[in-house]
Amino acid sequence: MSELFRLPANDLPVRHPDTTAIWEILETVCDPEIPVLNVVEMGIVRGVEKNTDSLTVFITPTYSGCPAMDVIADEIKAALKRNGFENGVVKHQLSPAWTTDWLTPAAHEKLNVYGIAPPAHTTAEKNVLLGKNKMVKCPRCRSEHTVMVSNFGSTACKALWKCEDCKEPFDYFKCI
Amino acid sequence: MSVNSQQALFEYALRLGDNALILGHRLSEWTANGPILEEDIALTNIALDLVGQSRMLLSYAGEIEGKGRTEDDLAYYRQSAEFRNALLTETDNGDFAQTIARQLFYSVFADQLLQGLQKSTDATFAGYAAKAIKENAYHLRHAAEWTLRLGDGTDESKRRMQEGVDKLWMFTGDLFATTEADMQLVSAGIVPDVSTFREAWLKRVSDVLTEATLTVPESNWFQSGSRNGIHTEALSYLLGEMQSLARAYPGANW
Ligand SMILES: [Zn+2]
Numbered sequence: 234m235s236e237l238f239r240l241p242a243n244d245l246p247v248r249h250p251d252t253t254a255i256w257e258i259l260e261t262v263c264d265p266e267i268p269v270l271n272v273v274e275m276g277i278v279r280g281v282e283k284n285t286d287s288l289t290v291f292i293t294p295t296y297s298g299c300p301a302m303d304v305i306a307d308e309i310k311a312a313l314k315r316n317g318f319e320n321g322v323v324k325h326q327l328s329p330a331w332t333t334d335w336l337t338p339a340a341h342e343k344l345n346v347y348g349i350a351p352p353a354h355t356t357a358e359k360n361v362l363l364g365k366n367k368m369v370k371c372p373r374c375r376s377e378h379t380v381m382v383s384n385f386g387s388t389a390c391k392a393l394w395k396c397e398d399c400k401e402p403f404d405y406f407k408c409i
Numbered sequence: 410m411s412v413n414s415q416q417a418l419f420e421y422a423l424r425l426g427d428n429a430l431i432l433g434h435r436l437s438e439w440t441a442n443g444p445i446l447e448e449d450i451a452l453t454n455i456a457l458d459l460v461g462q463s464r465m466l467l468s469y470a471g472e473i474e475g476k477g478r479t480e481d482d483l484a485y486y487r488q489s490a491e492f493r494n495a496l497l498t499e500t501d502n503g504d505f506a507q508t509i510a511r512q513l514f515y516s517v518f519a520d521q522l523l524q525g526l527q528k529s530t531d532a533t534f535a536g537y538a539a540k541a542i543k544e545n546a547y548h549l550r551h552a553a554e555w556t557l558r559l560g561d562g563t564d565e566s567k568r569r570m571q572e573g574v575d576k577l578w579m580f581t582g583d584l585f586a587t588t589e590a591d592m593q594l595v596s597a598g599i600v601p602d603v604s605t606f607r608e609a610w611l612k613r614v615s616d617v618l619t620e621a622t623l624t625v626p627e628s629n630w631f632q633s634g635s636r637n638g639i640h641t642e643a644l645s646y647l648l649g650e651m652q653s654l655a656r657a658y659p660g661a662n663w
Binding site: 296297327328329330332382385387393407 | 451550
């Protein structure tokens with residue numbers, strides 16, 4: 234079987250107490266495309282495996298074609314190295330598939346402040362995929378008077394919206 | 410795994426990977442050529458999803474084959490007769506309406522395929538499908554919305570949308586082609602039987618076309634061949650461009 238799928242498909246990564254220091258290092262690595270969130274908050278880090286002489290960090294892509302994955306892997310390795318973990322290895326894991334449901338409420342608020350409207354639904358709500366968008370609040374003036382311009386935006390994970398009140402366009406972090 | 414079932418699994422992984430790679434490459438040709446900026450971005454985002462999917466599938470195909478071929482070896486150093494993508498995916502972009510018709514036909518099919526593949530006993534296929542089905546939902550929605558907008562739009566947009574649908578119809582049958590080797594995988598619970606999808610596909614596509622005030626083609630003749638590596642000449646031109654850099658500078662890194 235492919236190495237991508239070695240970990241059990243539970244939803245939230247288990248943090249073994251021995252790896253707390255590693256998780257803290259990982260929390261200093263930002264997402265290159267959304268620098269207000271770190272890779273742990275983004276749900277990109279799926280697990281840490283630490284043995285006496287090896288350290289492996291498992292990451293998952295937000296979208297299949299996410300071009301930031303290589304940069305993220307390099308930055309994780311560099312951060313580990315800076316903190317004395319010379320031989321950290323980063324492996325990719327596909328399952329379970331990444332979902333915006335893993336973004337915490339704190340992450341939602343950071344996105345808002347940064348100017349990106351956070352996902353308005355959980356993916357458990359079927360109308361997400363049927364295209365029935367719930368109201369999306371403008372991250373600038375918090376108006377509810379907004380319209381979608383395009384379901385595809387500046388990066389794979391975002392859609393393009395605009396606010397009818399403050400007239401500004403904004404990115405919306407779309408549910409997946 | 411017996412030699413036969415290993416070969417069957419390899420062929421199937423190629424089929425999936427080549428569909429994503431070739432359609433993704435075709436869509437990437439819209440970069441800087443979209444009718445409006447938002448569509449330029451939309452089509453190339455869809456291309457990015459598909460090319461990303463093809464990377465995991467072709468890597469897996471190389472692993473199954475066990476001869477050390479990487480995703481790049483499989484993408485850049487095979488001839489057209491070695492590709493297993495459905496004929497629909499290699500067709501020229503045509504105008505925007507024709508591209509939308511292809512997206513509609515393909516993403517309805519992909520939705521069915523991925524739903525079945527999510528239940529695969531093969532963990533890689535199941536993991537891939539669980540990820541790709543979410544991306545495909547956006548592709549499908551995009552295609553259906555544009556079909557409605559163009560079909561039920563101006564006389565000109567309707568004419569073009571209908572022409573796109575009519576022109577590509579003959580390539581839709583090949584999506585459902587199955588081989589004897591596939592049937593081994595079907596009985597092992599590794600892949601769904603796509604030949605059983607056709608009626609439901611026709612229903613879903615017809616519903617969208619009808620709502621868009623378009624006519625569902627009546628032609629019953631369908632071009633086949635992709636599962637045996639028999640492609641249209643469009644694929645050769647596509648590969649000529651896609652593979653030129655890798656073949657001119659073998660092993661180059663950038
Ligand atoms: Zn506003």
